[in-house]
Amino acid sequence: MTKDKLKSKLFIISIAIFIAALLVPISTYPQKLPKPIGYINDFAGVIDENSKLKMERLAEVIKKTTGAEIAVATVKSIQPYATIEEFSIDLASRWGIGEKGKDNGILIVLAMNERRVRIEVGYGLEGIIPDGLAGEIIDKSMLPYFRSGNYGIGLLKGFEAIAGIIAKEYNVDLSKYDLNVRESRKYTRQSRFPIGLLSFIILLFLFGGGRFFLWPLIFLGGFSGRGFFGGGFGSGGDSGFGGGFSGFGGGGFGGGGASRGF
Numbered sequence: 001m002t003k004d005k006l007k008s009k010l011f012i013i014s015i016a017i018f019i020a021a022l023l024v025p026i027s028t029y030p031q032k033l034p035k036p037i038g039y040i041n042d043f044a045g046v047i048d049e050n051s052k053l054k055m056e057r058l059a060e061v062i063k064k065t066t067g068a069e070i071a072v073a074t075v076k077s078i079q080p081y082a083t084i085e086e087f088s089i090d091l092a093s094r095w096g097i098g099e100k101g102k103d104n105g106i107l108i109v110l111a112m113n114e115r116r117v118r119i120e121v122g123y124g125l126e127g128i129i130p131d132g133l134a135g136e137i138i139d140k141s142m143l144p145y146f147r148s149g150n151y152g153i154g155l156l157k158g159f160e161a162i163a164g165i166i167a168k169e170y171n172v173d174l175s176k177y178d179l180n181v182r183e184s185r186k187y188t189r190q191s192r193f194p195i196g197l198l199s200f201i202i203l204l205f206l207f208g209g210g211r212f213f214l215w216p217l218i219f220l221g222g223f224s225g226r227g228f229f230g231g232g233f234g235s236g237g238d239s240g241f242g243g244g245f246s247g248f249g250g251g252g253f254g255g256g257g258a259s260r261g262f
Contacts, residue, residue: 032080032081033090033091033094034073034075034091036071036073036095036245036247036248037245038056038245039055039056039059039060039069039070039071039072039245040052040055040056040059040071040072041071041072041073041074042072042074043073043074043075043076044074044075044076044110044112045074046074046110046112046151046152047072047074047151047152047155048152048153050152051152051153051155051156052152054156054179055072055155055156055159057179058070058159058160058163058174058179059071059159059163061163061174061177061179062163062166062167062172065167065170065172065177066104066166066167066169066170066172067099067102067104067249068098068099068104068105068106068125068166068170069097069098069099069104069105069106069248069249069251070097070105070106070107070108070159070162070163070166071092071095071097071105071106071107071108071248072107072108072109072110072155072159073091073107073108073109073110074109074110074111074112074151074155075087075109075110075111075112076111076112076113077111077112077113077114078111078113078114078116079113084109084111084114084116084117084118084259085118085255085259087109087111088107088109088118088120088257088259089120089253089255091107091109091120092105092107092120092122092253093252093253095107095248096248096249096250096251096252097122097248097249097251097253098122098124098125098248098249098250098251098252099124099249099250099251100249100250100251100252102124102251103122103123103124103125103251103252103253104122104124104125104166104251105122105124105125105248105249105251105253106119106120106121106122106125106129106162106166107119107120107253108120108155108158108159108162110146110151110155115261115262116259116260116261116262117138117142117143117146117259117260117261117262118257118258118259118260119134119137119138119158119162119257119258119259120253120256120257121134121253121256121257122251122252122253122256123251123252123253123254123256124251125166126254126256128165128166128169129162129165129166129256130256131256131257131258132258133165134256134257134258135258135260137158137161137162137258138158138258138259138260139260141154141157141158141160141161142154142155142157142158142260143260143262145157146262147262
């Protein structure tokens with residue numbers, strides 16, 4: 001083989017490799033994607049606490065009863081991505097929302113600077129939440145709240161609509177589950193502080209002198225931490241849900257869903 005023929009073949013192979021590289025759908029910005037911290041990822045800081053807790057609770061119920069996973073991500077900007085569609089599918093795929101092999105995941109993305117919202121639907125749920133229905137959920141359940149600045153409520157309403165559709169598909173009656181968000185234990189327990197004990201401590205302080213002042217404080221220490229000011233949310237009627245976020249299941253996405261501006 002002559003040198004000219006060899007150079008010609010190498011040139012053709014190089015061109016073929018270059019064209020193939022252009023056709024491979026590899027993300028340009030994988031290092032820019034944030035890591036999930038739970039079902040609700042409020043990186044932009046726009047979701048009120050009540051809405052966040054309700055969505056987390058509902059996500060746990062849907063996961064437990066159907067296997068499907070619904071997640072939310074708010075970001076200040078999708079940059080350096082050009083579109084929310086590119087950002088959303090990369091993020092959903094990187095996180096692996098939904099079960100592996102079933103691909104039953106949903107990601108709701110809210111981009112504040114771009115004023116765009118998207119519902120990204122996994123392969124396995126595209127049949128029950130097609131693009132048109134995803135757009136309708138955004139239009140009717142979310143945008144009215146976004147336009148008035150109530151981002152948390154808008155996300156919650158969209159989340160509830162999606163959860164309702166999934167639950168119906170899996171024949172799950174959500175009304176059977178306690179989806180109410182309870183107040184922190186530190187408030188509910190504090191309201192039941194024994195009045196008699198409080199009166200005794202006051203009398204001891206008034207008539208016992210300063211040397212007895214530290215004793216009631218030490219005594220009260222038994223009510224601190226988990227006993228009196230313990231954190232968390234009420235567990236009565238929770239039917240075994242909760243336990244923290246341990247990551248998503250490895251679901252896949254193919255670009256189904258809908259996007260809107262607000």
